[in-house]
Amino acid sequence: xSDSAQPQxxxxxxxxxxxxxxxxxxxxxxxxxxxxxxxxxxxxxxxYAYLIAAAGIGIIMACFAEVGSQFxxxxxxxxxxxxxxxxxxxxxxxxxxxxxxxxxxxANANIFVLYLxxxxxxxxxxAPRAFILTLVLCALAVVxxxxxxxxxxxxxxxxxxxxxxxxxxVVAGFWFVGGKISVGASPAGMSDWMAAVLALIFAYxxxxxxxxxxxxxxxxxxxxxxxxxxxxxxxxxxxxLIHLVVMGALADPGASERPLSDAARVFxxxxxxxxxxxxxxxxxxxxxxxxxxxxxRLTYAFAERRDxxxxxxxxxPRFRTPYVSILVYTVLALSLAIYGSxxxxxxxxxxxxxxxxxxVCAALIRLRIARPHADSFRLPAGWLFALAGxxxxxxxxxxxxxDHLKIVxxxxxxxxLNWLLARRGSSAAPSAS
Numbered sequence: 001x002s003d004s005a006q007p008q009x010x011x012x013x014x015x016x017x018x019x020x021x022x023x024x025x026x027x028x029x030x031x032x033x034x035x036x037x038x039x040x041x042x043x044x045x046x047x048y049a050y051l052i053a054a055a056g057i058g059i060i061m062a063c064f065a066e067v068g069s070q071f072x073x074x075x076x077x078x079x080x081x082x083x084x085x086x087x088x089x090x091x092x093x094x095x096x097x098x099x100x101x102x103x104x105x106x107a108n109a110n111i112f113v114l115y116l117x118x119x120x121x122x123x124x125x126x127a128p129r130a131f132i133l134t135l136v137l138c139a140l141a142v143v144x145x146x147x148x149x150x151x152x153x154x155x156x157x158x159x160x161x162x163x164x165x166x167x168x169x170v171v172a173g174f175w176f177v178g179g180k181i182s183v184g185a186s187p188a189g190m191s192d193w194m195a196a197v198l199a200l201i202f203a204y205x206x207x208x209x210x211x212x213x214x215x216x217x218x219x220x221x222x223x224x225x226x227x228x229x230x231x232x233x234x235x236x237x238x239x240x241l242i243h244l245v246v247m248g249a250l251a252d253p254g255a256s257e258r259p260l261s262d263a264a265r266v267f268x269x270x271x272x273x274x275x276x277x278x279x280x281x282x283x284x285x286x287x288x289x290x291x292x293x294x295x296x297r298l299t300y301a302f303a304e305r306r307d308x309x310x311x312x313x314x315x316x317p318r319f320r321t322p323y324v325s326i327l328v329y330t331v332l333a334l335s336l337a338i339y340g341s342x343x344x345x346x347x348x349x350x351x352x353x354x355x356x357x358x359x360v361c362a363a364l365i366r367l368r369i370a371r372p373h374a375d376s377f378r379l380p381a382g383w384l385f386a387l388a389g390x391x392x393x394x395x396x397x398x399x400x401x402x403d404h405l406k407i408v409x410x411x412x413x414x415x416x417l418n419w420l421l422a423r424r425g426s427s428a429a430p431s432a433s
Contacts, residue, residue: 015223022210022231028287030203032280035246040254041196053200054236063361065225069377074215075301084363095415096352101295106336107345112284118277140292141330162286165279173245176267181248209294225377296325351404358393
C-alpha cells in the first residue's frame with residue numbers, strides 16, 4: 001500500500017501544550033488596542049462586556065469541545081464539517097477556515113511591524129517593512145518544517161512570554177491605581193452593547209486554530225475540552241483585569257490610541273510604556289508561532305482527503321512535518337501581509353470566522369444523532385448549547401455590511417469551484433485504479 005510508505009505525523013502535543021496553543025491562538029494584538037474602543041462604547045460599565053463576551057464564546061467553545069473530542073485527525077473545523085455534512089460543506093468550511101488563518105496571520109504580522117516602529121521609526125517604511133515581514137514569517141517556517149516539537153516549543157515559549165508583561169501590567173496596575181477603579185452603570189444603548197460584545201468576540205476568537213493539528217495531539221478525547229476551557233478562563237481573567245487597570249489609570253480610556261502603553265506610563269513611567277510595547281510585539285509574534293503549528297495542518301487534511309492538490313499532504317521524510325503546506329502558508333500569509341494593512345486583513349478574518357463557528361455548533365446536533373454512543377466528551381445539555389451557539393452566530397452575521405457580504409460570496413464561489421474539481425477528481429479515481 002502506498003499509504004503505508006507515506007511518513008506519518010507524530011503525536012507529540014500534550015494537554016498543557018495544547019492549552020498553551022489555544023491561549024496563544026486567542027491572545028494576539030486585540031487586547032492591546034481593545035480597551036479604548038470598549039470604553040468609548042460603554043464607559044464605566046465596560047468590564048461587564050468582557051464577561052458577556054466570554055459567556056457567548058464559551059457556548060461556542062463548549063460545542064467545539066464535544067465535536068473536536070470525536071476526531072483524532074488533523075483538520076479542525078474543516079474535518080468536522082466534512083465528516084458531518086459531506087464534502088461540499090467541508091470544502092466550504094475549509095476555505096473559510098484557511099482564509100481566517102491567512103488573514104489573521106497577515107494582520108498580526110503588520111501589528112508586529114507597527115509596534116516595532118515605536119523603537120525604530122524606519123521599520124514602517126515600505127522596503128524595511130517588507131524585509132521585516134519576510135524575516136519574521138520565514139523564520140517561523142524554518143522552525144516548523146524542522147519538527148512539530150520545535151514548533152510547539154516555540155509556541156509555548158511565546159505563550160509564556162506574552163503573558164509575563166501582561167501579568168506585570170495587571171499586578172503593578174492594581175498596586176498603584178487599584179483604589180481608583182470604579183465600575184458603574186452605562187447610558188449606552190443596545191446597539192452600543194452589541195457592538196462592544198461583537199468586538200470582544202473577535203478578541204476571544206482564534207481558538208479553533210489550535211484544534212487543527214489533532215493528528216499530532218496525544219489524547220484528543222480528553223485534551224480538547226481541557227485545553228479549551230483552561231484557555232477561556234485564562235483569557236477572560238486577563239482581558240477583564242487589563243481593562244480594569246486601564247480604567248483606574250486613565251481618566252478617559254476612550255481617548256487613548258494605545259491604552260495599555262498610556263496606562264503603564266502612569267504607574268511605571270516610560271520604561272513601563274516601553275515594556276508594554278515590547279509585550280505587544282512578543283504577543284503578535286507568539287500568535288504567529290501558534291498559527292504556524294496549526295494552520296498548515298488544515299491544508300494537509302484538505303489534501304489527505306483529496307479535496308486539495310495532493311502535494312499539500314506531503315510529509316517531510318526526515319522531519320515528519322507537512323512541509324509543503326507550511327511553505328505555501330508562509331508565501332500566502334507573507335503576500336497578504338505585504339499587500340494589505342492590518343484592518344484590511346482583520347476584516348476578512350472576522351467575517352470568515354462567523355461561518356465556521358455556526359457550522360460546528362450545528363455539527364454537534366448532527367453528530368449526536370449519527371453517533372449516539374461515540375467515545376468522546378459529552379457536553380451536558382449539548383443540544384441547548386448548540387442552538388444557543390447557532391443563534392449567537394446568526395446575530396453576529398446580521399452585523400455584516402455590504403463589503404463583508406461581497407467577500408463572503410467571493411469565497412463561497414471559489415470554494416464551490418474547488419468542490420466541483422475535487423468531486424470530478426474523486427469520481428474519476430476508481431476508473432484509474
